[in-house]
Amino acid sequence: MSERVGQPADQSSATPDTGFEVLQSTVEFRGPVEPLHGHEQNDHFALIYDEQAEQFATVIPYIKQGLERGERCLYIVDEGVIADSQLETIADAAGGDARVALSILRTAARQAQRQNLTEITDRVVEIAVPEARVERHEKDIETLTHHQRTLYQIIEEHEAISPSDLYEKYEQHVDDPKTNRTVRNYLSKMDQYDVIEAAGTSRDRTYRSVSETFDHIE
Template sequence: MITDARALRPEFVPRDLHHRDGQIDHLSSVLAPIQFDSAENVTIFGPSGAGKTTIAKYVLSQLERESLGIRWGYVNCMADNTPAAALHTIVRDVNLGADLRRRGEPTSLALDRLRECDDQVVAVLDEVAVLDERPLVALADLPNVSVVCITIDEEEWLTQLSSRTTSRMQSAATVRLEKYDLDELIDILESRATHGLIKSRVDDEAVKRAADIAAGDARRGIALLRRAAQHVEQNDARELTIEAIESVVDDAEDDIQERRIRSLGTHQRLLYNIIAEAGEISGSELADEYEERAYDPKSTSSRRRYLESLRRYNLVEASGNGRARQYRPLT
C-alpha cells in the first residue's frame, strides 16, 4: 500500500503546492532581491495545517536552486526556544557552525558567524511566538540576514513584543493563509496519495472523507491518510476505504498530539507534564511545582509564552485569570 512514506509525513515538502499560488508568488517576489542584496523581513500568519511552514521551505528551496550565494536555515522555536538554542540551530542549519554546541557557547559567536558570511542568509523562525524577541532582533539587525517569522495569531504575537520590535515587524512583508476549503484539501490529499500510496487501491471517496474530517487542516488530513494506510497494511486489506479512514480518526489525532509533545522544549515539556500529572492545576500551584522541579527556572514572561504555546497546540486548556487560572490537559 505505501510506496513512499515521505509523502505521508507532515514535514514533507512536495514538488508542487496546490492552491497557494498567490501566496507563493507574493513570498517569492519579496525574497527575490536576496539574489543580489538583502531582502525584506517576512511574517507568515495562519491557522494550524494551512501550509505556513511548507510554503516558506518551498519558496526558499526554489531560490536556493536558482541562485548562488544564498543560504537559509530553519528552527522550530517550540523545540529550540531559548536565544542560544535558536541562534545555534540557525547557524548550524546554514552550515556555519557544525562545531557550535547548543549550550556553553555564547550567542555572540553564532551572530559573528552569520555576520562574517559572504552569502545572504534567510533565517526561518517557526512558532516564533514562543521565542524571546532578542534573537529575532539580533538576526534582523545583521545586514546580510533576512528573517521569516511564522506563527498562528498575528495580534497575539505582536502584543507580546516591545514597541520598537512591534513597529519593525509590522513593516515587514506579510503573507496570510486561511484554512483550505474542502475541494482544496481533497486535491492536496489526492496528491499525497498519488505520491505515497498505490493509488489504484485508494478509494476516491475515502480521500474525500479524510478531507471532510480534517476540516481544512492539511496536517490532520495527511495524518488520517498515513494511519489508514498503516491500518490497511496491518490488516492485509486490499483497499483504503471510507471505513479505514473512520476507524483511525482517534489514532491520527493521537499521532498529531504525540508529535507535538515530542517537539516541546525542556521547560515546555516540564510544564505540560506537571499539568498532565495533576489532571487540573491552578496557575499558582503550577508555578510552585515548576519552580521546585525546574533546573534554572525561566522567567514569568517566558513561562507565560510557553503555556500559551501549549494552548495553541491544543495540548492544554485554561480558564480563569492570573495565578487562579486553572489548567487541564487535552490529551
C-alpha cells in the first residue's frame, strides 16, 4: 500500500508509528488482533468491514499517516464505485492538498451511504466538496495553539488587517506574546493550510478570514 521515502529510522513509540498501529487507533477497529513480530511497514493486512462508511473511516487515517510520513500511497477501489472524472474533480478541488482530497472522498462516501447509493455520483461529489472544505477548516482550527488561535480570532474580527496592526492587537490579547518573527512563521503556516488568507506582497500584505467563503453552506 505504501513505500517509504526518506523516513528516519528512529521513531517515537508514544504515538501510532506503523500503519497497523494507525488502524488499531481508529474507533472502527475491533478485535484482539496484535501486530505479528517480524512484519514490516509494507506487509499486507486485510480490513473486513460491513459498510462503505466504515471502510473509509478506517482507511483514510491510514493513508493520511503515510502521507504525513512522506510515503508514497496508492489506494485502489472497486471499478465503478467512483469514476476517474470524479477523482479528477476531487483533485482539482483539493488544489494539491492531500488532506483536503481525502476529506472530500470521505464526505462523498458518507453522502453515498446516506442515500443508499452503490456508487459515488457527480452530484454527491458536488455536495461533498464544500462540505469537506468546511470540515477540514474546522479541524485545522481545532489544532491551533493558544497563540495561533488568538491571531486567528483577531483576523476573523477584521475584513483585512496589516501585519503591524495584527501584531499590536495580538500583544494586547496575550500575557506572553511570541516574537514578531515567530508570529510571522505562524501566519505563514496558517496561510499554507488555508486557515487564513494572506494577500499582497511583503510590503503591503494583509491577512483576511476565509470563513466568509463557507457562509453559503448550510
